[in-house]
Amino acid sequence: MSDHPRYTLNRSLVILVPQQPFFDWIMAVDTDPVPSLTLENVREDQSAFLAPDEISSAPQAVQWVEERWRAFFEFMLGEWFEESVWPQNLTLEQFREWFTVQHHSTVFDMATDFGIEHEDWEAEEEDDGESGLRRLH
Numbered sequence: 001m002s003d004h005p006r007y008t009l010n011r012s013l014v015i016l017v018p019q020q021p022f023f024d025w026i027m028a029v030d031t032d033p034v035p036s037l038t039l040e041n042v043r044e045d046q047s048a049f050l051a052p053d054e055i056s057s058a059p060q061a062v063q064w065v066e067e068r069w070r071a072f073f074e075f076m077l078g079e080w081f082e083e084s085v086w087p088q089n090l091t092l093e094q095f096r097e098w099f100t101v102q103h104h105s106t107v108f109d110m111a112t113d114f115g116i117e118h119e120d121w122e123a124e125e126e127d128d129g130e131s132g133l134r135r136l137h
Contacts, residue, residue, distance in 0.1 A: 005108040011050040013104040014061050016076055018042050022098040029085040047079065050107070061103035069095045 023039040049072075055061050065072055073095045077086045087094065109116075 005110065007109045007112050009050070009107040009109050010053045011107055012053060012055045012061065013107050014049045014051045014055075014065060015046050015102040015104075016049075016065070016072060016099040017046065017102050018076075019098055019100060021094075022076070025087070025098070026080055029081055047075070055103070056105050058101070058103045062101045065101050066092060066095075073098075 018039065020039060023042055026042065027033050027037070051061065051064055055064050069092050070090060073090050074086075076099065077083075
């Protein structure tokens, strides 16, 4: 494997960066909050989402995410707590207050010696006895 970026994926990358209202919600609903938890801690290891390669600018990324805002919002909430403590009425306006969209138009594959695998989390939840992993070539 080369140490120099050589191969790109035909995807762009989107990260939802939590803002203060999201952190405030975490602290409000956590029954046993970690006193040292900060907004910066919450931002340290965010899920990254591969988006279509056609998404080549920040405004396009925002539009793409906002077309799917509810699914993204529910995903981000579910990363922290079960649905019973989520806000009752989720709105696009609230999503915009709680997260900013960070976009990266080029994704380099620095691990070309290893295949890419997709893990289907929904298939795992269905527990049909088959692995949700698919190896891509």
